[in-house]
Amino acid sequence: MGQADVETAISELRDLLGPRLSVARPDREAHAGSETWHSAAPPDAVAWPESTAEVAAILRICYARDLPVIAWGTGTSLEGHALAPLGGVSLDMSRMDRVLEVRPEDMLAVVQPGVTREALNVELRATGLFFPVDPGANASLGGMAATRASGTTTVRYGSMRDNVLGLEAVLSDGRIIRTGSRAAKSSAGYDLTALLLGSEGTLGIITELTLRLHGQPEEIASAVCAFPGLDDAVNCVIATIQSGIPMARIEFVDEATARAFNLYAGTQLPEKPHLMIEFNGSATGVAEDAARFGEIAAEFGGVDFDWTTSPEARARLWKMRHGAYPACLALRPGATAMVTDICVPISRLAEAVAETRADIDAAGMLGPILGHVGDGNFHAILLIDPDQSEDLARAKRISARLAERALRMGGTITGEHGVGIGKRHLMQAEHGEGWQVMGAIKEALDPKNILNPGKLVP
Amino acid sequence: MGQADVETAISELRDLLGPRLSVARPDREAHAGSETWHSAAPPDAVAWPESTAEVAAILRICYARDLPVIAWGTGTSLEGHALAPLGGVSLDMSRMDRVLEVRPEDMLAVVQPGVTREALNVELRATGLFFPVDPGANASLGGMAATRASGTTTVRYGSMRDNVLGLEAVLSDGRIIRTGSRAAKSSAGYDLTALLLGSEGTLGIITELTLRLHGQPEEIASAVCAFPGLDDAVNCVIATIQSGIPMARIEFVDEATARAFNLYAGTQLPEKPHLMIEFNGSATGVAEDAARFGEIAAEFGGVDFDWTTSPEARARLWKMRHGAYPACLALRPGATAMVTDICVPISRLAEAVAETRADIDAAGMLGPILGHVGDGNFHAILLIDPDQSEDLARAKRISARLAERALRMGGTITGEHGVGIGKRHLMQAEHGEGWQVMGAIKEALDPKNILNPGKLVP
Numbered sequence: 001m002g003q004a005d006v007e008t009a010i011s012e013l014r015d016l017l018g019p020r021l022s023v024a025r026p027d028r029e030a031h032a033g034s035e036t037w038h039s040a041a042p043p044d045a046v047a048w049p050e051s052t053a054e055v056a057a058i059l060r061i062c063y064a065r066d067l068p069v070i071a072w073g074t075g076t077s078l079e080g081h082a083l084a085p086l087g088g089v090s091l092d093m094s095r096m097d098r099v100l101e102v103r104p105e106d107m108l109a110v111v112q113p114g115v116t117r118e119a120l121n122v123e124l125r126a127t128g129l130f131f132p133v134d135p136g137a138n139a140s141l142g143g144m145a146a147t148r149a150s151g152t153t154t155v156r157y158g159s160m161r162d163n164v165l166g167l168e169a170v171l172s173d174g175r176i177i178r179t180g181s182r183a184a185k186s187s188a189g190y191d192l193t194a195l196l197l198g199s200e201g202t203l204g205i206i207t208e209l210t211l212r213l214h215g216q217p218e219e220i221a222s223a224v225c226a227f228p229g230l231d232d233a234v235n236c237v238i239a240t241i242q243s244g245i246p247m248a249r250i251e252f253v254d255e256a257t258a259r260a261f262n263l264y265a266g267t268q269l270p271e272k273p274h275l276m277i278e279f280n281g282s283a284t285g286v287a288e289d290a291a292r293f294g295e296i297a298a299e300f301g302g303v304d305f306d307w308t309t310s311p312e313a314r315a316r317l318w319k320m321r322h323g324a325y326p327a328c329l330a331l332r333p334g335a336t337a338m339v340t341d342i343c344v345p346i347s348r349l350a351e352a353v354a355e356t357r358a359d360i361d362a363a364g365m366l367g368p369i370l371g372h373v374g375d376g377n378f379h380a381i382l383l384i385d386p387d388q389s390e391d392l393a394r395a396k397r398i399s400a401r402l403a404e405r406a407l408r409m410g411g412t413i414t415g416e417h418g419v420g421i422g423k424r425h426l427m428q429a430e431h432g433e434g435w436q437v438m439g440a441i442k443e444a445l446d447p448k449n450i451l452n453p454g455k456l457v458p
Numbered sequence: 459m460g461q462a463d464v465e466t467a468i469s470e471l472r473d474l475l476g477p478r479l480s481v482a483r484p485d486r487e488a489h490a491g492s493e494t495w496h497s498a499a500p501p502d503a504v505a506w507p508e509s510t511a512e513v514a515a516i517l518r519i520c521y522a523r524d525l526p527v528i529a530w531g532t533g534t535s536l537e538g539h540a541l542a543p544l545g546g547v548s549l550d551m552s553r554m555d556r557v558l559e560v561r562p563e564d565m566l567a568v569v570q571p572g573v574t575r576e577a578l579n580v581e582l583r584a585t586g587l588f589f590p591v592d593p594g595a596n597a598s599l600g601g602m603a604a605t606r607a608s609g610t611t612t613v614r615y616g617s618m619r620d621n622v623l624g625l626e627a628v629l630s631d632g633r634i635i636r637t638g639s640r641a642a643k644s645s646a647g648y649d650l651t652a653l654l655l656g657s658e659g660t661l662g663i664i665t666e667l668t669l670r671l672h673g674q675p676e677e678i679a680s681a682v683c684a685f686p687g688l689d690d691a692v693n694c695v696i697a698t699i700q701s702g703i704p705m706a707r708i709e710f711v712d713e714a715t716a717r718a719f720n721l722y723a724g725t726q727l728p729e730k731p732h733l734m735i736e737f738n739g740s741a742t743g744v745a746e747d748a749a750r751f752g753e754i755a756a757e758f759g760g761v762d763f764d765w766t767t768s769p770e771a772r773a774r775l776w777k778m779r780h781g782a783y784p785a786c787l788a789l790r791p792g793a794t795a796m797v798t799d800i801c802v803p804i805s806r807l808a809e810a811v812a813e814t815r816a817d818i819d820a821a822g823m824l825g826p827i828l829g830h831v832g833d834g835n836f837h838a839i840l841l842i843d844p845d846q847s848e849d850l851a852r853a854k855r856i857s858a859r860l861a862e863r864a865l866r867m868g869g870t871i872t873g874e875h876g877v878g879i880g881k882r883h884l885m886q887a888e889h890g891e892g893w894q895v896m897g898a899i900k901e902a903l904d905p906k907n908i909l910n911p912g913k914l915v916p
Contacts, residue, residue, distance in 0.1 A: 105805040177892040182868035183801035194652030343641040347563040410640035444902035
């Protein structure tokens with residue numbers, strides 16, 4: 001790809017899109033960054049398509065001219081997925097933001113990729129249904145699909161893998177495919193839906209999603225509970241899962257995170273490990289679940305229990321939890337962060353968190369730990385001064401040890417944040433020959449390597 | 459592949475496997491057939507590997523000599539998946555039948571592919587856990603994974619797609635890959651586990667599975683209930699799903715199937731549409747669910763309700779349901795069957811079943827209808843006299859109209875039986891360009907087309 005090719009392609013894209021194609025520096029810079037430590041990498045141009053046909057036309061141009069294409073949702077990913085290290089066109093999907101169809105009787109919705117999860121749930125409010133996957137950020141559903149997002153509700157409702165019935169996607173050469181169907185299941189060949197979910201824009205650009213909806217629970221009860229130690233909190237979760245109590249959310253925060261909340265959000269949590277729990281169900285079911293959980297928690301020293309079914313109190317709780325990232329950043333003014341993301345079998349979770357805490361303390365870093373403890377998934381928010389290169393190096397060492405720990409314990413290097421740029425160097429260690437298989441699939445579907453190049457695959 | 463190559467390969471395989479390689483006619487014929495109308499197609503030889511390393515060695519030989527390799531589980535698939543229309547080696551996995559590890563605290567088990575679902579559940583009995591996927595036949599777990607099996611419990615526990623955490627598989631050239639992990643979730647790249655599930659042995663030979671287990675329910679209640687008409691039964695199911703009552707199984711059988719049960723199993727069901735229902739949970743939860751379901755069923759004219767929590771009565775019920783295929787075959791002595799398998803959005807189910815019933819009646823055929831109504835998936839068992847070619851032609855016309863109907867309604871040509879030989883001609887209609895993508899993936903991973911050739915892909 002020479003500079004001439006880039007200019008020709010951009011000129012052709014301008015003919016197609018008019019003012020919805022920009023090479024202006026502010027637009028490029030707005031599509032160059034991420035919320036974490038990755039260096040900005042601006043694209044050559046930004047395009048705002050409004051239809052699948054336009055996405056296909058854009059890809060035909062870029063395919064002919066070998067120009068990289070990187071989809072952009074809301075820019076909230078943490079591993080640099082949407083950066084443009086090799087230039088190209090950033091495909092901003094924010095104008096494809098329509099809810100195309102809601103079918104309550106089939107408990108599904110069809111949406112364009114730029115719809116955010118919160119916008120969809122506002123639209124669904126009157127139907128008695130909701131879309132449960134909740135990664136914290138108000139991400140676009142296309143981005144959530146491309147990164148196989150999960151989050152606080154995954155312990156009950158699953159991740160994007162479990163809640164996407166089908167996709168429409170545009171391949172690198174502009175061909176359009178539709179995967180899955182509106183039926184609840186299928187065994188008609190390779191699961192292309194699952195292949196695209198988590199492919200991070202390297203195999204195709206998602207232009208439509210058929211989503212599985214769930215009934216809004218009759219009652220929701222939530223609580224925060226402090227524990228004497230990390231082990232107690234984690235063992236309480238294991239015992240709860242094994243007893244079959246269906247938790248809708250079960251989140252862990254450590255004492256450092258509790259302190260961050262207190263400083264940032266004005267809460268008055270004891271500086272101890274906490275669980276944040278939610279139950280969904282019928283009024284009697286939720287009461288029964290909460291009572292049984294309370295008994296288990298008491299066995300592990302859980303205190304300061306305060307159940308509530310008040311929507312306002314619940315909203316405050318999850319707003320606090322979802323605000324953990326800025327709260328932790330505020331512990332060190334001017335800091336950015338590396339956010340780790342391993343996921344291990346739950347029997348190894350307490351050990352994994354304790355070893356990680358010891359690593360962080362030994363390095364003399366600030367690094368609150370929190371996570372989706374019901375899935376065995378936790379994050380350390382390693383605070384970095386962007387002007388101190390030794391900070392980044394220390395964080396990278398801790399992160400490498402975390403990855404090694406996850407694999408040793410039978411887990412994964414990334415539970416939900418994905419690969420992007422940040423985790424690519426760990427893929428060989430996790431997948432071995434399987435990573436070469438991913439590369440072979442990539443080459444078969446994107447032979448010119450124009451779709452989000454430099455990410456995920458070898 | 460010439461005859462000489464075949465003989466060389468078989469001689470090399472004999473050197474490797476000794477008596478666990480057979481070219482004897484009875485062995486070849488035992489791996490040539492299926493339970494339905496597909497013509498027998500014997501392999502050139504049958505191999506019984508005992509380890510992953512042996513499978514890899516077999517594949518290296520077959521890859522070098524271009525010899526087809528077809529995995530064989532228990533031979534219970536319905537679309538000719540395991541036939542050898544192009545010859546080659548049938549890889550009988552029945553000697554790889556060990557449960558390698560059970561980890562109750564992580565609710566997972568690691569098994570070899572020849573373990574059957576019943577054998578695994580016997581092994582799990584004392585742990586308080588079970589593996590829920592139940593396609594009826596006592597199939598091998600490797601075969602169930604390769605075909606992405608589901609069945610009566612899928613409405614509650616999901617299909618193989620939802621209950622396989624990871625796989626080990628041997629690629630066509632003998633390379634071994636491991637997919638997934640023991641963690642509850644991962645976003646580390648392409649979902650190779652999901653890609654292999656349902657790939658029907660065309661991408662790799664599954665040699666190990668990590669399975670998600672579930673807690674044995676404290677209480678199980680089941681019942682049979684007759685309805686005045688098809689619509690009433692289906693609408694009862696839709697209302698139940700929308701009310702959020704968690705059914706563990708919800709099966710539909712039509713009047714013809716009820717008659718078949720009465721004749722074959724000596725039951726005395728009214729010759730009407732029936733639902734067979736099961737609830738799993740705590741004793742109070744199950745009682746509450748059953749009561750709520752009873753109210754809904756009554757609104758739709760459901761009668762003859764008889765709840766039971768007796769294990770013996772329940773075993774009789776599901777034995778009867780799982781015996782539907784031989785019971786229906788017995789309606790026409792000497793018959794074989796074509797078993798259709800569409801799956802539609804549940805809002806279209808009553809219409810789809812009614813149109814299918816009209817088609818079958820208009821053709822003057824015997825064809826009981828039954829299905830996993832909670833998933834929108836139903837089967838017509840079209841009885842065929844193998845000596846009358848017009849019978850097969852009529853069944854194929856009905857089946858073609860079913861596929862067209864499924865796609866028109868937003869569903870799929872196969873909910874759970876897979877593609878194999880029988881549904882390959884319908885793949886283009888369902889997937890369009892997506893089928894070519896499946897072909898591109900197949901070519902990337904099996905460039906010599908030795909893995910189950912003639913199935914699934916273009």
